[in-house]
Amino acid sequence: MDIKSIQKELKAQKLSGRIFTLGNLFIGEDILPEENRICELTGFTGSYALLFVTPAKAYLFVDGRYELQAKKEVNLRRIEIVKLSEISFCSWLKNNFAKSSARIAYNPWIISLSTLNGLKKLLPAAEFIPAANAGRLLSPKPVKVFTHQKKFTGQVSKDKLAQFAAHIKKCGLDAFLVTSAASTSWLLNLRSNALPYTPVFRAYVLVEKNGAYKVFAENTDYETALPFAKLAEILPRYAKLGADFCSTPAAIAGFAPQLADTADAVAAMKAVKNPTELKGMRNAHLRDGVALTKFLFWLSKNYKGKTETEVAEKLLAFRKKELNFYSESFAAIAGFGANAAVVHYHADEKSAAVLKKNAVLLLDSGGQYYDGTTDVTRTIALGEPSADMTEKNTLVLKAHIALASAVFPQQTSGSELDLIARQPLLKQGLDYEHGTGHGVGFFSDVHEGPARISVHAKNSAPLAAGMVTSIEPGYYKENAFGIRIENLYTVKPAKNPKYLHFEVLTLAPIDKKLINKYMLTTEELTWLNRYHRQVFLSLKKYLTRQELEWLREACAPL
Amino acid sequence: MDIKSIQKELKAQKLSGRIFTLGNLFIGEDILPEENRICELTGFTGSYALLFVTPAKAYLFVDGRYELQAKKEVNLRRIEIVKLSEISFCSWLKNNFAKSSARIAYNPWIISLSTLNGLKKLLPAAEFIPAANAGRLLSPKPVKVFTHQKKFTGQVSKDKLAQFAAHIKKCGLDAFLVTSAASTSWLLNLRSNALPYTPVFRAYVLVEKNGAYKVFAENTDYETALPFAKLAEILPRYAKLGADFCSTPAAIAGFAPQLADTADAVAAMKAVKNPTELKGMRNAHLRDGVALTKFLFWLSKNYKGKTETEVAEKLLAFRKKELNFYSESFAAIAGFGANAAVVHYHADEKSAAVLKKNAVLLLDSGGQYYDGTTDVTRTIALGEPSADMTEKNTLVLKAHIALASAVFPQQTSGSELDLIARQPLLKQGLDYEHGTGHGVGFFSDVHEGPARISVHAKNSAPLAAGMVTSIEPGYYKENAFGIRIENLYTVKPAKNPKYLHFEVLTLAPIDKKLINKYMLTTEELTWLNRYHRQVFLSLKKYLTRQELEWLREACAPL
Known part of the structure; x- marks a missing residue:
């Protein structure tokens, strides 16, 4: 992908622009270089940025940490750097698209439900369209998964799952889809070599109120993992299904319209160390x-x-x-x-x-x-x-x-x-x-x-x-x-x-x-x-x- | 009113309890001794408290400022003091009434819409019933209203109203009912002798998007003021009507089911001094x-x-x-x-x-x-x-x-x-x-x-x-x-x-x-x-x- 081909596509489909966030289907967490579409498109290597491509221009939004770095890394003739310390992405979008009935493309596997809902609320007249060329979800590199031993974790996965299942029940849900890799890793006491610095197992885990669970992951040696495509078949089975919209890709709501936005309780559990x-x-x-x-x-x-x-x-x-x-x-x-x-x-x-x-x-x-x-x-x-x-x-x-x-x-x-x-x-x-x-x-x-x-x-x-x-x-x-x-x-x-x-x-x-x-x-x-x-x-x-x-x-x- | 007669009434009507907040139809603002029902019922003279009367008991909720004072002022054999520093009123209600289908009475002219909505959300199984004996709204003492002169205010009322009307229009409303006495007073540059320490004119003002306005007040010498009962007739005229639910009595929603919760912009305007x-x-x-x-x-x-x-x-x-x-x-x-x-x-x-x-x-x-x-x-x-x-x-x-x-x-x-x-x-x-x-x-x-x-x-x-x-x-x-x-x-x-x-x-x-x-x-x-x-x-x-x-x-x- 390059900016020119995206702009060509935008023109062909009569789109006003396309949003790129830095992420993969684990939203805000670490990504591999081969998954970094913003770097691929702009050359910017920082750990946080937003890119908005219009048929005529590209805008890279960076925060205070990266203002100088972005200036050095990107082609300033083709890409305009917007400082988030001066204007928020939302204000910028509103200034530019509030009055028009804009058509804005996004990648449904990379943008979270909460971000998408926020954008829809921000620009009620705009139409948000899932991009056709969503591209590869995760790096194809094979991943080794390993157990994080009890002597380190202090609590076996079974206990963590039982505690979480009790919480799911208390929330009145049938099941909860954990979409944060860090939450999944903590809950299952599993880790992997997928990323160079963060040893998380990049997987979703669907936990039922009785404690039963299914793991979704790809390109790993975790044998019982199901491919993400299986979510389309499995999620509709639950009448009351929760997921944290902040870490759940918009694509998931396509499979499970009944999905209820529920805070990821695993994140809160794991934050308090035993x-x-x-x-x-x-x-x-x-x-x-x-x-x-x-x-x-x-x-x-x-x-x-x-x-x-x-x-x-x-x-x-x-x-x-x-x-x-x-x-x-x-x-x-x-x-x-x-x-x-x-x-x-x-x-x-x-x-x-x-x-x-x-x-x-x-x-x-x-x-x-x-x-x-x-x-x-x-x-x-x-x-x-x-x-x-x-x-x-x-x-x-x-x-x-x-x-x-x-x-x-x-x-x-x-x-x-x-x-x-x-x-x-x-x-x-x-x-x-x-x-x-x-x-x-x-x-x-x-x-x-x-x-x-x-x-x-x-x-x-x-x-x-x-x-x-x-x-x-x-x-x-x-x-x-x-x-x-x-x-x-x-x-x-x-x-x-x-x-x-x-x-x-x-x-x-x-x-x-x-x-x-x-x-x-x-x-x-x-x-x-x-x-x-x-x-x-x-x-x-x-x-x-x-x-x-x-x-x-x-x-x-x- | 005394606690015994309230308890008798609760029993007769099969009610679980009745909430008393310290206020009048101007909700959180100063009240006169003759309007203080909590003092009338308990002897407590502090400026903040909540009273909850059940058929068998009475609970007075006070914050850190008033714990010692309440102990001195009330009859501790009949009234239990609950410290808000230890438990919030909401948590207490939830502990006591979450599981039952409680029937709880309230005074619709004294409790705000936001408080009532909060209580309904807190206790979804409970039924909230406007109390029949709401009592007098305001002290019958005649009130003198006077103008706060331009040399002090720096801005004439006409300008303030025009500014506010523009805001009403921008919000997409036809009119806004200002229910805070302080906001009304600032907007109209009027004050009164109703209260001993706070010189506000205790009135509502209904402002239309074109700047026209009607004043609602009672027992005052402000000649063009309408009685509050007139709200029942006038409010239904506006398809899009705003009011700040934090300062608006629950009773108002009875006259205007179309009422939209909108922050009182006058409060924000007056807080920034010219x-x-x-x-x-x-x-x-x-x-x-x-x-x-x-x-x-x-x-x-x-x-x-x-x-x-x-x-x-x-x-x-x-x-x-x-x-x-x-x-x-x-x-x-x-x-x-x-x-x-x-x-x-x-x-x-x-x-x-x-x-x-x-x-x-x-x-x-x-x-x-x-x-x-x-x-x-x-x-x-x-x-x-x-x-x-x-x-x-x-x-x-x-x-x-x-x-x-x-x-x-x-x-x-x-x-x-x-x-x-x-x-x-x-x-x-x-x-x-x-x-x-x-x-x-x-x-x-x-x-x-x-x-x-x-x-x-x-x-x-x-x-x-x-x-x-x-x-x-x-x-x-x-x-x-x-x-x-x-x-x-x-x-x-x-x-x-x-x-x-x-x-x-x-x-x-x-x-x-x-x-x-x-x-x-x-x-x-x-x-x-x-x-x-x-x-x-x-x-x-x-x-x-x-x-x-x-x-x-x-x-x-x-």
């Missing part, structure tokens, strides 16, 4: 901290002349030595100097920058371990940072501490916490164009719902004890440098159990060379020194003598 | 600050032996001397010692406590001026406060400053700001059981929607430039003391107009005797000293020499 999962998370973070600390020591001695790609590979090599390591949890971001101002920058081997002194390296990375998932960002001064870098890094640290040490009532949503983190930056007229935190799965998706710490995406899902979330404020100065400080935390009851607070999981030093201690309050300084003491005491027995001496210095109180 | 209103607000706050400061000076010399009631009267006497003063904006709360722990305490002349040294007085009061409305709380040390009082007051001050100095994006709602204020308290395991702030009307209701700074009441209405809000964190130690520090602020664009911040309106010293400066950060101390400098410079020319010397000391930097 004691085995939490213990695993702590252990995985300890090992991940060891790997990252060994790397940081190595980096301090060896950065000169290395490329961004090379340091990311070195970090991976350290992680690979750790117990239970499976893969990175996403492609590590190593952004040097001005590259770090591109929020989700990815170096390629050819263009990767060479590290030099007197600049900062932003390193956002994580690991999938069988007993947990990590995600950590450190910003590291190479040589002597400028006063500006130190000031901004200290503000980002203040932002991080403000939220990391917050106490909040039960039922608080992430959007009610986000501005606590942003205050130190906003008061200086600074901000960052991304959320402050996201949920993290367990040997699963590194971005997990339902909760999310963001004031931009108004999310009312409350944080609950047992959830794992990142806290990752940042600051990005275009063409200069980028800063982000990210730890993962579990949500725990506070002393008074009506309230919750965060307990840190991530164990790795925060670069003191980038901290101006005179900008910290006593409380903030205490937080930092305590955190460093915890890092040192946790990691010290896993390091060589030289690494230990380096860490002792890195963690010494300010 | 330049004349904002200038008036500033002037009114200056005069109010003069009155309060003169009072504080007087109090410092004369508190011994005075009762709570006497000091409230003295403060009123100072306000009465100020230009454009009309009335208090609510019955002043003067809570001495342990009384201040009752959040919305009201002394009566017989039981009012006598002020003594070495305790704190909490004083929450405000004025209605023709050019603005004020609402301010100061907590004042009489003699020497204890270390505990000083510590808690300093934490409350930190909470106040945290929010007062916040910067936040456009579209931020109050529930996304509330926890910024609570952090200094929550981190010490302390909290307050009320919201952090409320909108304030202009020579109108002192509690004004749509925005509200509260994490408990999930309110998604965004704060916008031109709104006026209180910031009023507190701390209450049962049987010991109570603390609250409240200022009003306008919402203003920050330097970067994508963001908003607060600008203070209230001008009165915050008692330094209750501040431990070593608990404040440099930033907080700077805020306090700057605020006091502004207070001193603003008020100094309106004071006697003695008052001036006192204020100079009260505002001297810490």
